[in-house]
Amino acid sequence: MNYLLLFLQLFNFIKLSTSVNTKTMLATPEITWSVDTFDVPLGSDIYDYAYLPTAHLWVNGAEVFDENSYIEYGVNHTTLHVISTNYLNAYHIYYRAYFPSYDLASVHEITFNIVDITPPVCTKVEPITIILGTTLSSVNYLNYIAFSDNYDPLKDLRVSVFGTTNIKNNNIGAYPITYHIVDTSNNYLDVESVVYVIDNIAPSIRVIKDLMINVNSHPNLLTFFDIKDNYDTVLDITLDDTLVNYTQIGNYLISILAKDKSGNTSFETFSIWVRDLEAPNLILISSEPKINVFDEEALNNLQIYIIYLSDNYATLSEITLEITHNININVPGKYEIYYQATDPFNNRSSKTLKVSVADLEAPICWLITDLTFEVFSEEPVWYFYFGYLDNYSMLSEIETTFSEKVDMKKIGIYQLVVNLSDSAKNKASFIFLVAIIDSTPAEVIQRSELIVFDFMRHNFIFYFDIKDNYDKEFIITYDDSQVDYSVVGEYEYHLFVQDKSGNMSDFLTSVFVIDNELPTITLKTDTLYISVFDDEIDLYSNIKKIDDNYSLDEINLEISSNFIAHQIGLYQATYLLQDSSSNYTTKVLLIYVYDDTLPVFKGKDYIQIKRNSHFSIMNDLVVNDPWDGDLSHKIVAYPSSIDTSKLGFHNITYFVLDESGNAAYFKRVVEVQDSFNFNALNTIPFILAFSGLAVGLYFFMKKHKHH
Helix, strand or coil: CHHHHHHHHHHHHHHHHHHHHHHHHHCCEEEEECCCEEEEECCCCCHHHHCCCCEEEEECCEEECCCCCEEEEEECCCCHHHCCCCCCEEEEEEEEEEECCCCEEEEEEEEEEEECCCCCEEEEECCEEEECCCCHHHCCHHHHEEEECCCCCHHHCEEEEECHHHCCCCCCEEEEEEEEEECCCCCEEEEEEEEEEECCCCCEEEECCCCEEECCCCCCHHHHEEEECCCCCCCEEEEECCCCCCCCCEEEEEEEEEECCCCCEEEEEEEEEEECCCCCEEEECCCCCEEECCCHHHHCCHHHHEEEEECCCCCHHHCEEEEEECCCCCCCEEEEEEEEEECCCCCEEEEEEEEEEECCCCCEEEECCCCEEECCCCCCCHHHHEEEECCCCCHHHCEEEEEECCCCCCCEEEEEEEEEECCCCCEEEEEEEEEEECCCCCEEEECCCEEECCCCCCCCHHHEEEECCCCCCCEEEEECCCCCCCCCEEEEEEEEEECCCCCEEEEEEEEEECCCCCCEEEECCCEEEEECCCCCCCHHHHEEEEECCCCCCCCEEEEEECCCCCCCEEEEEEEEEECCCCCEEEEEEEEEEECCCCCEEEECCEEEEECCCCCCCCCCEEEEECCCEECHHHCEEECCCCCCCCCEEEEEEEEEECCCCCEEEEEEEEEEECCCCCCHHHHHHHHHHHHHHHHHHHHHHHHHHHC
16 A cells, blocks of 8 residues: 555656646746846945845746755855955855756856945034134134044045025124035035134223212203214113212212123223202292282391202201391382302302282171071171271271172072272272071871771871971981880871981871771681481581681680571581680581481382282382381382283382482392293393492482582
8 A cells, every 4th residue: 555655656646747848848947036136235245135136937927936946156166255344345256056957057147336335424513703804715614623534535525515695704603514525436414513703802882971969859861971882783881889879978989880791891890979969949930919008017028938948968957047138118119138158069040029018907806796697597797796897998998898698598508708808909808608597397297097907017107197397308307216016006207307408307196006907707617417327526626727816715606507407408507716815707618417218128128929810019028118118008119910821921120209309229020821930040140130220210310419
């Protein structure tokens, strides 16, 4: 068995080999290589690249695989060992590919280019600083950068500087530039840097006027100097005057620090003088004053015409004030007063004031009696209410007039102006207040009694009429603190009326708290139905609610009734409810006494008789009523007779009605037979049917009677 298997495997191998050779002979094969040239970075390991080339076999456009294929590296007198990656060069190495299964081979040249792909490196770069106005062509940009390359020497590297055309050497600022460094393999490096254009010249400080200021003044000391800069128009200027006492005369030091925007600073120290350069400030009144004739005292007080006197440094006590004049106080006329103020540093102010001497005093008057009058009174003669006096004129020479608008019919405060004029035409006016008053209180008239029925607080103001001699409107209040609105009785009530003048009226009256409301009683029912067989009834239990608006403690209830127990008929009960104020109410209850008990039949409900025998409908049947007694004579039968000649069952319905209308029914079955053959089971359906009908009629009649 094992030999047979081995034979079959050998046969399949021979068949497959024959097929491959046949195909090879019939098709045109082609061998392609994956690459012709390799770029190998400088300094790399050549064997990282030597095994990358591959060969591929194609037959009829389709790639075939030979698991026995292999490649030889370095044939035709070439070898990988000659390749040095430390130098730029090109090496040509031949490769041979074998495909034994197809008996094919291919030799291919592979070029290895040793290339430099590493750009230069920058080892140092520094910003460039030039002074404002420096010529750009004088700047050596390469002095501020250091660089190298992995292969090329410095002399073979090309360096370009971009952005220099954007540098403005007359404008302070930072200007970016770019160094572009290229090696011989065209690898390049761009390095960013910056050129700073700076200003290193400090501002200048120059004095333009004398450094002398007035004491107690605070001028802007910078106005004494001219401070400029070669570039900046706006400077940071600090003036230090902390050593200067502006309130004290003396020589002081100040300093000025000027800084431009580039941080260049200038510092100078100067001496400044604080002096009193200002005369005293003397201000006189602007109008021409008048002095009363013969007023000697006025000449001793001429300084009153000085409105203001001060000095910027000296105190008032240190100021020398001189006052002279040419006034003759006994002769009216025009004169002058001379004022001169001198400070301790001999700064002097002089002023002249023109004055006149004249009779300046006007008459006077005063009140000699009160100017208060009752409204609607007669207008007084005003002259006799005042006293008069003048320094020169007699009373007869004083002209007196009155300016007044006093309305004697209207309450108010009025102005009375007394106008006086003496012989020298000096005039004076005096204002006095005239009071027109109302001192009469208002009259209160009560229109009706003050009665309260609902035990609630009421406003009784509208129960009164108010009359006043002057006012139409009033402040009305009341005091009902003594009134208990919840308790019947008579109480004291005060009404206060105040007019606009404050006159108060106190009107005393009474409030009557009265209960005139009927008490109420509510029954559970107004009609009561009871059986004639019931005992006495409790009429109090039929009361649902008793209420009164005032008090339940003093209420009285009486119940009267004509009810008779165990006797059919209509009765009534009267409820009388009376409160403490004798208010009463009544309520009537109707009582119906009735008989609702049904009559009771006694007799056989099934009878057997012979055919053609005599049968009485009322045979063996009686009825009794609990109230009316024996009612057998009132029994009505339907049908009223039966035909005994007919065999079978005959149904008879009996009906009776008592005096109260209660109806009772009875059912009977009569069986006519040739001979008696009693079957009790056959009668049961009839008995049940008749009994159900009787019960239904009973309850129907009872319900109908109650309604």
